[in-house]
Amino acid sequence: MDQVLSGVLVPLLWKHFNEQDQCLFLSRFGVLERCKELVEAGYDVRQPDKENVSLLHWAAINNRTEVVKYYMSKGAVIDQLGGDLNSTPLHWAIRQGHLSMVIQLLRYGADPSVSDGEGYRSLHLAILFQHMPIAAYLMAKGQEVDFPDSNGQTPLMLAAQKIIGPEPTNFLVKCNASVSAVDKVNRNSPLHCAVLAGNVDAAHILLEAGASVDSENANVCTQFTFSAALLGSVGAIADFNSESWLLKGLLLGAVIAVINLSAFEMATGFICFYELLAIFCLKQNVVLLAEAGCLDPRIFCTSCMMKKPMRANHCFSCDACVAKQDHHSIWINGCIGARNHHYFVLFLFSLCLIGAWMFYGCLVYWSKHCPLHYQEEGMWSALSALVGCSSWVLGIFCLAFFHTSWASILLALQLYQIAFYGLTTAERANLMLRQRKLPQTISLRQNPYNLGVVRNLLSFFQLRFCGLFKPVVVDWTKQYPPGREHMFSHPDIV
Numbered sequence: 001m002d003q004v005l006s007g008v009l010v011p012l013l014w015k016h017f018n019e020q021d022q023c024l025f026l027s028r029f030g031v032l033e034r035c036k037e038l039v040e041a042g043y044d045v046r047q048p049d050k051e052n053v054s055l056l057h058w059a060a061i062n063n064r065t066e067v068v069k070y071y072m073s074k075g076a077v078i079d080q081l082g083g084d085l086n087s088t089p090l091h092w093a094i095r096q097g098h099l100s101m102v103i104q105l106l107r108y109g110a111d112p113s114v115s116d117g118e119g120y121r122s123l124h125l126a127i128l129f130q131h132m133p134i135a136a137y138l139m140a141k142g143q144e145v146d147f148p149d150s151n152g153q154t155p156l157m158l159a160a161q162k163i164i165g166p167e168p169t170n171f172l173v174k175c176n177a178s179v180s181a182v183d184k185v186n187r188n189s190p191l192h193c194a195v196l197a198g199n200v201d202a203a204h205i206l207l208e209a210g211a212s213v214d215s216e217n218a219n220v221c222t223q224f225t226f227s228a229a230l231l232g233s234v235g236a237i238a239d240f241n242s243e244s245w246l247l248k249g250l251l252l253g254a255v256i257a258v259i260n261l262s263a264f265e266m267a268t269g270f271i272c273f274y275e276l277l278a279i280f281c282l283k284q285n286v287v288l289l290a291e292a293g294c295l296d297p298r299i300f301c302t303s304c305m306m307k308k309p310m311r312a313n314h315c316f317s318c319d320a321c322v323a324k325q326d327h328h329s330i331w332i333n334g335c336i337g338a339r340n341h342h343y344f345v346l347f348l349f350s351l352c353l354i355g356a357w358m359f360y361g362c363l364v365y366w367s368k369h370c371p372l373h374y375q376e377e378g379m380w381s382a383l384s385a386l387v388g389c390s391s392w393v394l395g396i397f398c399l400a401f402f403h404t405s406w407a408s409i410l411l412a413l414q415l416y417q418i419a420f421y422g423l424t425t426a427e428r429a430n431l432m433l434r435q436r437k438l439p440q441t442i443s444l445r446q447n448p449y450n451l452g453v454v455r456n457l458l459s460f461f462q463l464r465f466c467g468l469f470k471p472v473v474v475d476w477t478k479q480y481p482p483g484r485e486h487m488f489s490h491p492d493i494v
C-alpha cells in the first residue's frame with residue numbers, strides 16, 4: 001500500500017499539493033531525498049500543519065528512522081505536542097508499537113514522562129495498547145512502574161481497568177508495580193479498578209499478589225463489597241485469600257520468634273542486595289535486547305522477562321514459558337510440551353485401549369446376563385432391558401464411551417500432525433491462521449520441522465530399535481532463533 005501511494009498516486013497528484021502537503025507525504029512514506037530537497041529549499045521542519053501535527057510526528061508514526069534522523073539534524077523539536085490528542089512524536093510511535101522508533105526518539109532526548117491530552121504518559125500508552133516490549137524498555141530506561149498519569153492513575157490501575165484478560169496486569173505485577181497504590185480522585189486501588197471493570201483475570205492476579213480486600217475508596221466501598229455485588233467468583237477468591245494470608249501471618253510470626261534478630265537483619269540485607277543486583281542486571285539486559293532488535297514478542301517473553309527458545313510459548317495458566325508447547329491440557333491440568341508430549345500421546349493411547357477393553361467387558365456381560373430381543377421388540381425395549389439388567393454396567397459403558405471418544409479423536413489428531421507435519425497443535429493452528437491471510441495456498445508440510453512421516457515418528461518417540469534407527473534429538477529448551485546469539489536465559493523453562 002505504501003509503495004502504491006508513494007510510487008503511483010503521489011506523483012500523479014504532486015502538482016496539486018502545496019509545499020506543506022508535499023513535506024507531509026514525504027515524511028510519511030520516508031522519501032528522504034525529496035524531503036531533503038524541500039527542507040534545503042527553505043521549508044521549516046518545525047512548522048506544524050493545520051491540525052498542529054509536525055513532520056516529526058508523521059515520520060515517527062510511520063517508523064521512518066532515516067527521515068527522523070534528518071529532521072533532528074535540522075532542528076526539529078523532539079517533544080512537540082500536536083494532533084487531536086496533543087501528543088508528542090514519542091506518543092505516536094508508542095501507540096503504533098514501533099520499538100525501534102521509541103529507542104531512536106529516546107536517544108534524541110524525548111521525554112517519556114510528558115503527558116498527552118488525555119493525561120497518559122508514555123508507559124501508560126504502552127500498557128494501554130499492550131506493547132509490552134516497549135513498556136519493558138521504558139522501565140529499563142528509568143520510567144517508574146508506579147508513576148501516575150495526570151489523572152493520578154498508575155499503569156497497573158489502567159491495565160486492571162481497561163484491558164480485560166491477564167496481560168498486561170500480570171506483566172506489571174511481575175515488574176513490582178504497587179498493588180496498594182490509590183488514585184487521587186476516587187482513591188481507587190488497582191483491585192477496585194479491576195472489580196469495577198469486571199476484569200476477573202486481573203482481580204485474580206492482584207489478589208494473588210497480595211492486594212488488600214479491605215481498603216476503602218472515596219465512596220467508602222471496600223473491594224469485598226464490590227466483589228459481592230458485582231463478581232461472585234472474585235468474592236470467593238478474596239475470601240480464600242484472606243484465609244491464606246492469616247495462615248502466612250501466623251507462620252511468619254513463629255519464624256521471627258525463633259530467628260535471632262541480628263542474623264535476620266543480615267540475611268535480609270543480603271537478600272535486598274541480590275534483589276537489587278538482579279533488577280539492575282535485568283534492566284541492562286532489556287536495554288541490550290531492545291537495542292539489538294531482539295525485544296520482539298515472538299522471541300522475548302514479557303511475562304517471564306526472558307528470551308524465548310524457538311517453538312516455546314508462554315502459558316498463562318502455568319505462568320511459565322513452555323518449550324515446544326503443544327497445548328494446555330485440562331485433563332492433566334498442565335502444559336503439554338517438549339518433555340511430556342510423547343507421554344501424553346501414550347496416555348491417550350492407553351486410555352483408548354482401556355476404553356475398548358471396557359466396551360468388550362460390557363458386551364460380554366450383557367450377552368451372558370441380559371437376554372436382549374432387539375429384532376423382535378425394537379430398540380426402546382432393548383434399552384429399557386439394559387437399564388433393568390444392570391444400571392451400574394450401563395453407567396460404566398456411558399463413561400467409557402465419553403472418555404474413549406475424546407481420547408481417540410485427540411490421539412488421531414495428534415498422530416496425524418506429528419507424523420505428517422512434524423508440528424505442534426499451537427504451531428499448526430498459528431500457520432493455518434496465517435495461511436488464510438495469504439493469497440496463494442502454501443502446504444503446511446513445507447516446514448523446517450517436517451522430516452518425513454517415518455523420521456517424524458521415530459524422532460518424536462525416540463525409537464532406536466536396538467540401533468537400527470537414529471532419531472533426531474533436539475533439546476528445545478536451548479534452541480534459539482539463528483543469527484541472534486543467546487543473550488540471556490532463565491533456568492525456569494518447563
Ligand SMILES: [Zn+2]
Nearest residue numbers: 301304314321
Ligand atoms: Zn513466558
Ligand SMILES: [Zn+2]
Nearest residue numbers: 315318328335
Ligand atoms: Zn499451561
